[in-house]
Amino acid sequence: MRSAVPWVLALVGLAGCKMRQPPAASHSPSAAPFRRADIPRIDVHTHIALGAGIRAARLLERYGIVHAVNLSGPPPDHGLADFVADADVAYGRLTVFTNPNWSYCNEPAYGVRMAADLVRARDLGARGLKIAKALGLSITGPDGKLLAVDDPGLDPLFQKAGELGMPVAIHTGDPKAFWEEPSEQNERFDELKAHPEWSFWEEHRKGLLPSWQELFDAFVRRVARHPRTIFIGVHFGNNPEDPRKVAELLDRFPNLYIDLAARVPAIGRRDAAHDQAAMRAFFIKYQDRILLGTDTGVGHGPHSLMFGSTGTEPPTERDADRFFESTWRYLETADRDIPSPTPIQGRWNIDGVGLPREVLEKIYYRNAQRLLGIKLPKEPLPPQHRGIP
Numbered sequence: 061m062r063s064a065v066p067w068v069l070a071l072v073g074l075a076g077c078k079m080r081q082p083p084a085a086s087h088s089p090s091a092a093p094f095r096r097a098d099i100p101r102i103d104v105h106t107h108i109a110l111g112a113g114i115r116a117a118r119l120l121e122r123y124g125i126v127h128a129v130n131l132s133g134p135p136p137d138h139g140l141a142d143f144v145a146d147a148d149v150a151y152g153r154l155t156v157f158t159n160p161n162w163s164y165c166n167e168p169a170y171g172v173r174m175a176a177d178l179v180r181a182r183d184l185g186a187r188g189l190k191i192a193k194a195l196g197l198s199i200t201g202p203d204g205k206l207l208a209v210d211d212p213g214l215d216p217l218f219q220k221a222g223e224l225g226m227p228v229a230i231h232t233g234d235p236k237a238f239w240e241e242p243s244e245q246n247e248r249f250d251e252l253k254a255h256p257e258w259s260f261w262e263e264h265r266k267g268l269l270p271s272w273q274e275l276f277d278a279f280v281r282r283v284a285r286h287p288r289t290i291f292i293g294v295h296f297g298n299n300p301e302d303p304r305k306v307a308e309l310l311d312r313f314p315n316l317y318i319d320l321a322a323r324v325p326a327i328g329r330r331d332a333a334h335d336q337a338a339m340r341a342f343f344i345k346y347q348d349r350i351l352l353g354t355d356t357g358v359g360h361g362p363h364s365l366m367f368g369s370t371g372t373e374p375p376t377e378r379d380a381d382r383f384f385e386s387t388w389r390y391l392e393t394a395d396r397d398i399p400s401p402t403p404i405q406g407r408w409n410i411d412g413v414g415l416p417r418e419v420l421e422k423i424y425y426r427n428a429q430r431l432l433g434i435k436l437p438k439e440p441l442p443p444q445h446r447g448i449p
């Protein structure tokens with residue numbers, strides 16, 4: 061029988077700062093409501109539209125995230141300074157990464173021009189570089205052919221990032237299921253039905269796009285080529301389906317970090333490649349190299365939010381509550397059958413890894429602080445007044 065005491069403590073708010081230690085009791089409906097650990101969070105993977113900084117800071121703070129990295133910063137000539145100003149307006153709660161100007165790739169020496177832009181971006185206040193999945197899948201070079209992720213013409217850009225101490229958040233490929241037939245049998249069918257254009261199956265079959273493996277191998281060669289450049293392999297090292305492979309890369313490359321963005325459903329599932337004990341061991345072993353990322357998107361208006369993915373219906377506040385609560389429960393409890401934070405990414409529940417507090421602190425904020433020099437805010441956001449953000 062479960063004692064009634066935890067209930068009472070939770071009701072009076074005394075249990076709030078208690079961390080759940082494994083093996084935690086499972087979260088049956090009769091258990092006390094989940095309370096997230098009292099640890100500040102830095103989210104290294106968000107997408108925030110220009111002018112939506114304050115909205116994002118307020119939304120994220122509700123879920124314990126006190127600072128976020130906006131990976132959607134443009135190149136210097138395309139409004140980067142405005143994004144940095146917006147980050148300041150948002151009570152300094154945002155850090156901005158810049159994206160390269162891919163249109164340079166139509167002419168020779170594009171990598172040199174991008175490297176020069178990166179210096180300007182740093183001077184304007186960008187803290188890192190984002191490489192989108194478009195590299196490898198849609199960016200073409202001067203000859204009109206697809207540029208590979210390890211295209212030598214881009215070497216100066218990645219070298220410069222290392223020289224400037226700017227980490228590179230790199231997204232290569234996508235879920236493996238996006239290369240498989242988008243039928244009912246596809247594990248990402250719900251998502252592919254809502255976004256048919258996310259499927260690469262047809263174009264890959266026609267020989268127009270590389271395979272998932274070709275892209276991933278090029279990503280690995282890119283990381284290997286620049287040992288002095290810090291890479292953040294987003295979406296669980298671009299390979300959440302195969303944590304063993306990710307572990308192998310983390311062992312091989314001390315300059316590689318990973319974020320968790322939009323991949324908690326993929327790593328929390330129970331299948332041949334993932335189980336609770338193995339995933340927990342992974343987090344413990346690589347605790348200094350894993351960063352919290354959520355892939356939260358914030359724009360303007362009610363239809364402009366994203367929590368890891370989007371469906372055909374715009375997300376609601378309840379989607380946000382479930383997204384963050386399931387994410388925290390995954391990391392903080394050893395509960396089984398936690399509802400997926402992003403059900404559209406697959407019809408399964410997830411099993412928590414129940415990490416110790418020291419490990420949670422590193423993943424939630426200490427690693428990001430070390431890598432990006434982010435200072436935690438000393439105070440909560442000021443109260444919101446009507447008409448004044």
Ligand SMILES: [Zn+2]
Nearest residue numbers: 105107321355
């Ligand atoms: Zn993203």
